Amino acid sequence: MARRAGIAALLAGATALAGAAYPETVPSYNLYGLPGLVDMPDANMSPDATLGLTYGRMGTANRGSVSFQIAPRLVGTFRYTGIGSFDHRASVDGVYYDRSFDLRFQLLTEGTWRPSVVVGLQDFIGTGIYSAEYIVATKTITPGLQVTGGLGWGRMASYNGFGGFGTRSEEILDEGGKPTTDRWFRGDIAPFGGVAWSPDDRLTFKLEYSSDQYDLERENSTFEHNSPINVGMDYRFKGGSQLSLYYAYGSTIGAQYTYTMNPKTLGVPGGVETAPLPIKPRTGAEARDLGWISELAATEATTQTRLARSLKREKLELEGFRLEPHRATLRLRNETYGATSQAVGRAARSMSRIMPGSVEEFVIIPSENGVPASAITLRRSDLEALENEAATEMLVRTRFDEAPADTPKMDLEDYPKFLWSLAPYYGYATFDPDGPLRLDLGVSLRGTIEFTPNIVLSGSLNKKIVGNLDDVTRESESKLPRVRTDYAEYAREADPKIPRLTLGLYGKPAPQLYSRLTLGYLEPMYAGASAELLWKPVDSRFALGAEINYVERRDFDMLFGLQGNETTDPVTGITRSFPHVNGHVSAYYDIGNGYNAQLDVGRYIAGDTGATVTLTREFANGWRIGAFATKTDISAKDFGEGSFDKGLIFTIPVSIGTGQPSRNDSTLTIRSVQRDGGAKLAIDDRLYERIRENHEPDVAASWGRFWR
Amino acid sequence: MKLKTTCRAALMAGLIAALAGCGNDDRRDPIYDAAYASLFGGGDEDNKPISDQEIAATLAATDLPVIRLRIEERKSEAVAFEIERNGEHRTYGTASRQAIVLRHGMITATRGLGGDLMSVEEDALLRLVRARSAGQARFVQRFLTPEDVTEVLAYSCTVTPQQQVEVTPGVSGMAVRAACSSETEPDFADVYIVDAGGRDPRRAAMAGRDHRLRHAAAAAALINATRHA
Numbered sequence: 001m002a003r004r005a006g007i008a009a010l011l012a013g014a015t016a017l018a019g020a021a022y023p024e025t026v027p028s029y030n031l032y033g034l035p036g037l038v039d040m041p042d043a044n045m046s047p048d049a050t051l052g053l054t055y056g057r058m059g060t061a062n063r064g065s066v067s068f069q070i071a072p073r074l075v076g077t078f079r080y081t082g083i084g085s086f087d088h089r090a091s092v093d094g095v096y097y098d099r100s101f102d103l104r105f106q107l108l109t110e111g112t113w114r115p116s117v118v119v120g121l122q123d124f125i126g127t128g129i130y131s132a133e134y135i136v137a138t139k140t141i142t143p144g145l146q147v148t149g150g151l152g153w154g155r156m157a158s159y160n161g162f163g164g165f166g167t168r169s170e171e172i173l174d175e176g177g178k179p180t181t182d183r184w185f186r187g188d189i190a191p192f193g194g195v196a197w198s199p200d201d202r203l204t205f206k207l208e209y210s211s212d213q214y215d216l217e218r219e220n221s222t223f224e225h226n227s228p229i230n231v232g233m234d235y236r237f238k239g240g241s242q243l244s245l246y247y248a249y250g251s252t253i254g255a256q257y258t259y260t261m262n263p264k265t266l267g268v269p270g271g272v273e274t275a276p277l278p279i280k281p282r283t284g285a286e287a288r289d290l291g292w293i294s295e296l297a298a299t300e301a302t303t304q305t306r307l308a309r310s311l312k313r314e315k316l317e318l319e320g321f322r323l324e325p326h327r328a329t330l331r332l333r334n335e336t337y338g339a340t341s342q343a344v345g346r347a348a349r350s351m352s353r354i355m356p357g358s359v360e361e362f363v364i365i366p367s368e369n370g371v372p373a374s375a376i377t378l379r380r381s382d383l384e385a386l387e388n389e390a391a392t393e394m395l396v397r398t399r400f401d402e403a404p405a406d407t408p409k410m411d412l413e414d415y416p417k418f419l420w421s422l423a424p425y426y427g428y429a430t431f432d433p434d435g436p437l438r439l440d441l442g443v444s445l446r447g448t449i450e451f452t453p454n455i456v457l458s459g460s461l462n463k464k465i466v467g468n469l470d471d472v473t474r475e476s477e478s479k480l481p482r483v484r485t486d487y488a489e490y491a492r493e494a495d496p497k498i499p500r501l502t503l504g505l506y507g508k509p510a511p512q513l514y515s516r517l518t519l520g521y522l523e524p525m526y527a528g529a530s531a532e533l534l535w536k537p538v539d540s541r542f543a544l545g546a547e548i549n550y551v552e553r554r555d556f557d558m559l560f561g562l563q564g565n566e567t568t569d570p571v572t573g574i575t576r577s578f579p580h581v582n583g584h585v586s587a588y589y590d591i592g593n594g595y596n597a598q599l600d601v602g603r604y605i606a607g608d609t610g611a612t613v614t615l616t617r618e619f620a621n622g623w624r625i626g627a628f629a630t631k632t633d634i635s636a637k638d639f640g641e642g643s644f645d646k647g648l649i650f651t652i653p654v655s656i657g658t659g660q661p662s663r664n665d666s667t668l669t670i671r672s673v674q675r676d677g678g679a680k681l682a683i684d685d686r687l688y689e690r691i692r693e694n695h696e697p698d699v700a701a702s703w704g705r706f707w708r
Numbered sequence: 709m710k711l712k713t714t715c716r717a718a719l720m721a722g723l724i725a726a727l728a729g730c731g732n733d734d735r736r737d738p739i740y741d742a743a744y745a746s747l748f749g750g751g752d753e754d755n756k757p758i759s760d761q762e763i764a765a766t767l768a769a770t771d772l773p774v775i776r777l778r779i780e781e782r783k784s785e786a787v788a789f790e791i792e793r794n795g796e797h798r799t800y801g802t803a804s805r806q807a808i809v810l811r812h813g814m815i816t817a818t819r820g821l822g823g824d825l826m827s828v829e830e831d832a833l834l835r836l837v838r839a840r841s842a843g844q845a846r847f848v849q850r851f852l853t854p855e856d857v858t859e860v861l862a863y864s865c866t867v868t869p870q871q872q873v874e875v876t877p878g879v880s881g882m883a884v885r886a887a888c889s890s891e892t893e894p895d896f897a898d899v900y901i902v903d904a905g906g907r908d909p910r911r912a913a914m915a916g917r918d919h920r921l922r923h924a925a926a927a928a929a930l931i932n933a934t935r936h937a
Contacts, residue, residue, distance in 0.1 A: 263855065264853065264854065264855040264857075265853070265854050265855070266854055267854040268822050268823065268854065269822075269823045269824075269851060269852050269853055269854050270822070270823060270824045270826070270851065270852035270856075271822070272820070272821075272822040273820065274804070274805030274806065274819075274820045275801060275805050275806055275807035275819030275820035276807075276819060278791060278792035278794065278799040278801075278807070278809075279792070279794055280792060281793075281794045281795070339856060384794065387794055387797070388794070388795075388797050388809065388811075388816055388817060388827055389827060390827055390829075390850060390858070391826065391827070391850075391858060392858075418732075419731070419732055419733035420731050420732060420733060421730060421731025421732070421733040422730035422731055423730070423731070446731075446733070448733065619855050619856075620855055620856040620857055621854060621855050621856040656854075659822065702856045704826065704852050704856055704857060704858040705852065705856055707826060707827070708819070708824070708826070708852065
């Protein structure tokens with residue numbers, strides 16, 4: 001009994017490690033959600049991959065932001081602002097809402113004598129209310145004392161500026177969303193600067209001279225600019241978050257909370273799952289013993305049964321098996337481990353304990369939705385010799401191939417399989433001026449029938465318990481068929497709802513080619529059929545795909561009815577129709593170091609044609625942070641606010657929160673505005689992400705988990 | 709309205725608790741189970757050490773070599789049995805599938821403890837310790853980071869033979885201290901007990917059926933062998 005308690009405590013201790021961060025220094029963040037003083041930037045960079053969330057208020061302005069350290073020298077920010085008492089035609093109840101993007105690049109890193117130098121573009125793709133550019137330098141004079149000086153353009157040259165190059169428009173653009181290149185580094189230039197002093201790890205005091213006179217706020221709102229001097233104080237909590245207090249512009253106080261996390265350091269290192277089985281080494285005599293071959297078929301059957309049982313204990317599934325005198329081939333289904341390398345490592349350990357001694361070669365074929373995705377070949381003597389060596393030793397001796405034509409057939413003893421679960425769910429909507437964040441919470445009954453691993457019927461039924469998604473009342477005109485902007489109708493009328501109910505069929509029509517056919521209620525707003533073909537060689541960083549869909553709009557109650565592909569605009573009363581067929585050709589490229597690019601070209605739901613570019617940074621543990629932009633043949637005016645579709649994607653693996661292995665993740669897509677142009681179907685079982693997890697570049701990236 | 713919302717929120721919280729374990733789908737999000745465990749379980753665990761009587765009972769029940777794991781920082785203990793041998797490496801596993809790998813008493817890997825030591829380069833250090841010789845040796849530890857990237861920590865270790873100590877009545881060995889330092893990591897020191905005949909420390913400590921390993925050095929080293937973020 002005591003032993004059990006002790007072991008549980010070991011685990012509890014390990015779990016307590018989750019969420020701890022490495023003590024790498026995260027600099028102070030300013031009111032724009034980026035490293036800086038009070039309102040002005042400095043030239044500090046956060047550690048690579050830092051994700052910074054800030055919420056601050058100064059005067060009548062609320063600013064919330066998400067910053068991501070895209071690379072060691074490059075940081076990007078998305079900001080959502082609400083300025084109260086702001087007299088502008090786009091204001092809602094006196095509040096002017098604005099979304100803006102920043103990019104900042106470090107030109108020089110700090111040296112013994114040299115300061116860090118950074119160039120930044122602020123609000124470079126929005127309506128331009130915060131539009132500014134700057135070059136700033138920061139030098140650490142003594143530990144804890146930093147001096148910053150810079151030159152600003154645009155908004156950051158509104159106080160005591162001097163003549164620069166050309167003229168600059170100060171108009172707030174109605175639609176926004178386009179790079180304001182005609183403004184960059186134009187017009188007046190003004191100096192700014194300041195000092196930051198940290199007497200200890202917790203406190204930082206800041207003094208700055210701001211070159212922003214808040215002209216727009218003074219003209220349209222109640223802001224008073226009495227002084228260019230701002231002072232501030234940061235308090236850093238033990239977990240790394242920061243609370244900042246400011247007195248700014250001689251007239252107003254401000255406060256800000258900053259929370260930072262890092263996909264590289266968040267979570268339990270290596271996880272808390274149980275230990276794998278040890279490798280069982282053979283003696284020389286065992287390795288030479290071929291006596292069992294006379295009863296090959298019988299041995300194959302008993303070995304398969306024992307292996308299936310052993311894999312089940314590892315939460316893996318034997319999908320097929322073949323035994324030969326010197327080789328064993330395992331068709332392996334992994335629905336547990338986020339890293340394929342770990343699933344393969346555990347399967348290999350099981351095989352080392354069960355296979356007859358003469359079997360020297362293990363061929364493990366990861367099967368994805370019942371489709372053989374690759375063949376990973378390991379020598380048993382390598383496993384025996386390298387169990388206690390660096391994982392890379394095993395990687396260089398591992399072979400990755402296409403799954404062979406003679407892959408063992410599926411053994412369908414346990415099929416059809418019925419799986420169900422009852423779990424909480426959440427739904428959200430962002431950036432509605434009447435309620436910037438709306439949330440629904442409820443229960444979701446999910447069911448799956450696997451007729452075979454590659455023929456799967458699955459669906460869910462959601463019932464809301466609490467939430468305010470259905471409070472959305474704003475109606476905005478669209479110049480396009482309302483393929484997405486009727487989301488409020490769905491939110492109001494759909495409860496209970498069936499977000500998805502699909503039959504999926506997966507196949508491998510030819511070597512390197514993978515297929516998917518999905519039929520049914522494909523996503524919350526559309527039903528129909530979706531067919532996809534993916535070409536992805538096992539060792540390639542490049543892949544090509546094509547998807548074609550035939551869809552019809554679902555009823556607003558999100559149950560079984562359809563309503564045809566005609567929509568009526570609630571503002572103008574105009575009825576428009578959109579085609580049943582849409583689809584894309586996609587190119588995928590794994591650039592290396594975790595950076596990935598995707599280009600989709602085709603016809604979108606509303607019938608517009610164009611392309612989507614998606615850039616993501618991915619981490620071996622499953623985190624993915626990216627941005628996408630879609631430009632179609634719809635003009636910026638017809639598209640409406642935002643000019644074109646764009647947004648950010650955050651994928652967070654479930655294992656981060658639990659320390660337990662999981663292939664599940666949660667993806668959050670934040671669009672600055674949801675309009676009807678550039679809209680794609682939200683199908684959740686597209687092939688590329690799942691197939692490539694079994695291919696060499698991805699498996700090698702997380703190979704450290706092979707022996708875990 | 710407010711009251712209604714509050715009631716619904718309470719109902720939601722209750723449902724989350726009630727639903728955490730519902731279903732037969734192993735692939736469902738374990739996060740709900742984890743949330744359930746953190747809300748309603750885990751608080752009643754005690755961390756009391758394993759008593760000598762329990763150790764004696766365990767030893768009486770098996771012929772397998774046994775070690776006692778203790779992680780001071782977490783105030784937790786467990787008993788592990790030898791479950792496999794691979795060359796000079798011995799894998800010990802606990803009943804709840806945590807494992808520790810020893811080579812002549814030196815920890816070369818852990819699994820299932822969280823922050824596991826994945827592997828080491830120990831040849832040079834082990835040679836000095838086993839020979840009870842003074843000297844310098846390079847020692848490398850490998851861990852996985854939360855990003856799942858292998859992190860290699862390199863140490864320089866100074867090995868110093870110390871005094872003779874009695875492990876258990878009738879079984880003694882020489883304490884050999886290995887003090888390791890690194891440019892990037894905190895220093896640590898392990899003490900190994902190497903038997904008088906120059907045999908490996910594990911065998912020295914395990915001599916005699918009733919005095920099988922109470923491996924103080926292993927337990928001490930284990931604290932350094934698991935990486936704390």
